[in-house]
Amino acid sequence: MSNDAGGQGVHPEHALTLLKERLPKLAAYAVKMGCSTAEAEDVAIDSIIKLLHRCPDMEPIDNERSWLYKVVGNEAKKIVSKRGRCVSEDDLLLGIPQWNAAEPHVAYELLETLQALGELPLEQREAVLLAADGLSYEEIATISDVSVSAAKQRVSRGRATLRALTGRSKPSERDTAGEGRNR
Incomplete structure (x- = not known):
């Protein structure tokens, strides 16, 4: 650019x-x-x-x-x-983005996920947030001053920890959509 x-x-x-x-x-x-x-x-x-x-x-x-x-x-x-x-x-x-008020469970899950995000180690939180914003693993590595494999590892561990903290055993469609973009 x-x-x-x-x-x-x-x-x-x-x-x-x-x-x-x-x-x-x-x-x-x-x-x-x-x-x-x-x-x-x-x-x-x-x-x-x-x-x-x-x-x-x-x-x-x-x-x-x-x-x-x-x-x-x-x-x-x-x-x-x-x-x-x-x-x-x-x-x-x-x-x-505002969610549909008719679906309060969505708002609850979002808030629960954001609160769990705060419990992640700072390096994993950073990597997960950058991946969620659509940055590639290469960009995440550059921003974090780590190798691409370390960036992938931080994102993966962060997502796994988030799933464990929120009690969700499998990634949602949104989680897996970001993974294809970052590979």
Whole structure:
């Protein structure tokens, strides 16, 4: 993806696209990593600002999306390691599409899964969230500074732990859909 985030000048359209398309997902990712809504919004906005104001002599960014997730993830980890993870149910639901009120069991399962996500080790939580957002194993490995096989292992172990914590013995269609995309 070509962009003008290398410091040669930021096109206003590019900045608006980043804010419209990336900001909500980045903020939701930071919340699920353990930040409050306010912290998550700050971290997401700061990461976009860092991208837009990179110096011209810095190495160009090959994958803007991965770079943003990495910056947000690193900042979220710093926040969580300083104060621990304490996220409200409302914060957990940030960025989740509204479900049909006629199906309260779906809402319950979603909330249960998000709460269980908070019990995962931070590395597995990060990998599962990135996979759920559609990133490839290669992108997850780059963001996490690990090998592709380590990224696959983190996603697999994280998903297995989530199933165990929620009492679900087999992956749902949604879980298996992400696996095909990441292989």
